[in-house]
Amino acid sequence: MGLARSQVTVAVAAELEGISERQIREKIRNGQINARKMRCNTGAPGGRQWMVDPHSLSTSARVRWQRRMAAAEEFQAEEEEASHPALPAPVITGAKKREGAQIKGGAVNPAAYIDVAGKEAFEKEMGKAKYKYDVVAEAKAVIDSKQNVTERIKALAAREGVNAATIYRWIKESEAGIYALLRKRPTVVAGKSFRAINPDLETIIRKFYQAPGEPKAAAVYRKVVKFCNEAGMDSPSRATVFRFIQYLEDTEPDVCCYTRKGQEAWLEKYAPHGTRAEPERVMQIVMGDHHKFDVFIEYGGAPVRPWVTMWFDVKSRCPVGWTVSTQANGETIALAMAHMMTPKKRIRITEDGEIIEETLEMGGIPETVYIDNGEDYKSRLKKGLASKDFAMSPESLDLCTHLGVKTVFATPYWPQAKAHIERWFGTVARQFSPEMPGWCGSEPEERPAGFDEQKLCKQGKLLGLVEFAERFEQWILNEYIENEHGTIKQAPLVAHLQGPKARPGWPDPRTLDILRCVKEKAKVYKEGIRRFNRLYWHNALDALAGQDVIIRYDPSRIGEIHIFTVKGGFICTATNAELMQYGACQDDVKKVMKRRSQRKKEIRERMRRNEEQFDSLKTVTAERKAAGTRMVPGTAASTEGLLPAITPLDQAGRQVAKEKAKRQKIAAVKEACEPKRELDPIEAMILGRTI
Incomplete structure (x- = not known):
């Protein structure tokens, strides 16, 4: 039986809180404590006094109240037992009843x-x-x-x-x-x-x-x-x-x-929990989720806690695809999924001290992905419908649709739905994170004494994102997958390689490159396609002026965009010569455009006056280099020589590769024959070019 929700007097509430009755009444007037006036026989004015709900008191006061009530219960039960050592059996008429112990x-x-x-x-x-x-x-x-x-x-x-x-x-x-x-x-x-x-x-x-x-x-x-x-x-x-x-x-x-x-309490303690049968094949069911490490790293000169986006094979208990980042989102999901569908590269040191590189056929194309209902995994929720229709983000959805992967959403707010990957994240928190510099503990009581992430960051004692991601990968590939798992009674890598796999083969890397690109809808103008305040052009766009198309681009390489029909057919790869030449990325453009809108006039004036102030034009590029990359996907090995998997976008991938090689030859000829055009300072800042 639970604790009582009976009211207590102001005097008792004050005693529980360790403050004066006047302060309790003040809290009642301010609405900080729930109370109501009730009739009583204590001689209070009007025969009524304030009675306080003890469950609206502070945590420490509630604990004292619970102990007091528990002690009272025990005393009552003892007195009850003492006053009724044995009761005579009642006289039962009518229905047959079970006899008691004589x-x-x-x-x-x-x-x-x-x-x-x-x-x-x-x-x-x-x-x-x-x-x-x-x-x-x-x-x-x-x-x-x-x-x-x-x-x-x-x-x-x-x-x-x-x-x-x-x-x-x-x-x-x-x-x-x-x-x-x-x-x-x-x-x-x-x-x-x-x-x-x-x-x-x-x-x-x-x-x-x-x-x-x-x-x-x-x-x-x-x-x-x-x-x-x-x-x-x-x-x-x-x-x-x-x-x-x-x-x-x-x-x-x-x-x-x-x-x-x-x-909620009934669901947790008494509701029937369905037991999910173990998959019969490797990569038959793969669970996906994010996890925030209990570790601080240095990023951009400040301490941050990194995330990992993980895909986890239920049959073998193997992590099969991951991306470590400063913020988990739809892009990290696509990167981790692409990593899942490529072999893994492992560096090992033999007993003789020799460093060798191995290719592990760990991963592949899953049969079913079991994912969360988080905003990163669904693009929209149609509200007001009895049956909620969820859709994954376009990039992840395309990966699944084109490769024939079934998508299943976990029950919201139900931790048992993804128990395997949740338990694995617990293993990470217990075995990997405490060994890292900057470990802060998963609970306040675990936090190391005197821990100060700001101080550690200034002293240079925190790992950078890239080094942290490398250590995490090495822990997975050289320790976790080699040790026996308590449930399956064998090493996860052994269980994974023994198979059989649900779907053999590996997708073409060029197909994965296309599918993990950002997907957007765009309109073709007579000048080409407009993106990032630039025009992208290809001769194949002449016949498409005024029409809508689907574009895909890699945010880290925005000099080219791949053009598809609305139904998914590949058209061409359009380029912007300047952005291609200087290797600009989407983050550069976003940062510069924001700053330029605020300081454009000031920059032009100051550039004419003072060469020192001109250095502010390089700020964005410097910041980007200092901070480094925002996400680090797992290391992938080549699929050359391995069994290929046939997918609908293989032809598009080959066309993209062919056009890329053609453009590289043309660019080489132009660079040899044509002098480079001088850019104005604003363009130079956008493109990250040193003037």
Whole structure:
């Protein structure tokens, strides 16, 4: 049974909080504490006084209140047991009932006890009986010594948390043996029925006890008495109501939990949990999720906690694709998925000290990906529909659609739905993160004494993003996958390579390059396609002026964009010569455009006056170089010589590669024959070119 939601006086609330009554009343007026005025017989003005809800007090005050109520409950239960050592069996008419365990000479028949209450309950009560028997033996030794018996018995009772009368009662009961010390509950001794309980009264008690808010047994008793008095019914005794409530808790714990604590508590403790059968093949079910490391690293001159986006094979317990970043998002998902579909490259040192490079066929094309309902994994949620229609981000969705991968969404707010990868993240938190510089602990109490991430960052003791990602990859490839897993009883790498795989083969890397690009809708103008304040052009766009197309581009290489029809057919790769020449990326353009809109006039004026101020034009490029990359995908090995997988975009990939080679030859000829055009300072800043 839960803790009571009964009210307490202002004086008691002040005592629990350790402040004055005046401060409590001030908190009531400010709405910081829930309270209401109730009638009382304490002589308060108007016969009413403030009664405070203890559950609206501070955490420490609630803990003190809970301990106080628990102590009161224990005292009441002890007094109840003392006043009702055994009840005569009630007279039952009508329906046949189960017999209780018969008492003979004060002792309960253990076989009958087990038959009525069950073996588990019997063993639990026997443990308590043995404890009582040991206390009785110590008390008898005190009595036999005849030295300060009263004081010593009282001291013994105080030590055990009972009163002296209880000790003497245990001594008397033990004369019939240890079984006489078993708790003689009415549900066991007299069978599962109750004196003075009729169906109507049972309904009333259920109504008041099995209610939201976890009402206390004493409060239920008062409500039952009040209801019976108003309805002209005979009121039950306090002991009867308490025994019936205990009976409900023993026989209907799931119902009591649902009605008193709510659906969430019931789901956690009593709801049937479906057990998912283990996959039969490797890469049959792959789970995806993000995890924030309990480690600080240095990024851009400041301490940050990195993320990993992970794909995890359920059959072999192998991590098969990952990307470490400063912020997990849709782009890291696509990168990790592309990494999942490529072999892994591992560097090892042999016993002879030789450094060797190995290709591990760990990963591949999954049959089903089991993912979260987070915003990164779904692009939209159609609200107002009974059936929620989720869609993954375009890049990840394309990877799955073109490669025939089935997508399954996990149940929201249900940690059991992705238990395998959640447990693996726990392994990372226990085994990998604590070994890294900058570990801050997953809980406040785990935080190292005197830990200061800002100080460590200034001292240069934190790892950079790239080095941290390399250590994480080495831990996975050289430690985790080589050690025996407790559930599958073999090393994850062995289980993964033994297979069989759900889908053999590896996709063409050129196909993955296209699919992991950002996908957007664009319009073709007579001048070409407009993006990043630049025009992209290809001769194939002449016939498409005024039409909508689908473009794909790599944010880290925005000199070219791949053009597709709305239905997915490949058209061409359009380029912007300047952006191609200087290797600009999307982040550069975004940063510069933001700064340029604020300082364009000032920059032009200052550039004419002072060469020193001209250096501000290089700020964005310098910041970018200082901060480094924002995300580090796992290292991939070449698929050359391995079994290829046939996918619908292989032809487009070959066309893109052919056009790229052609453009490189043309660019080489132009660079040799044509002088480079001088850029104005603003363009130079955008393109990251040094003037």
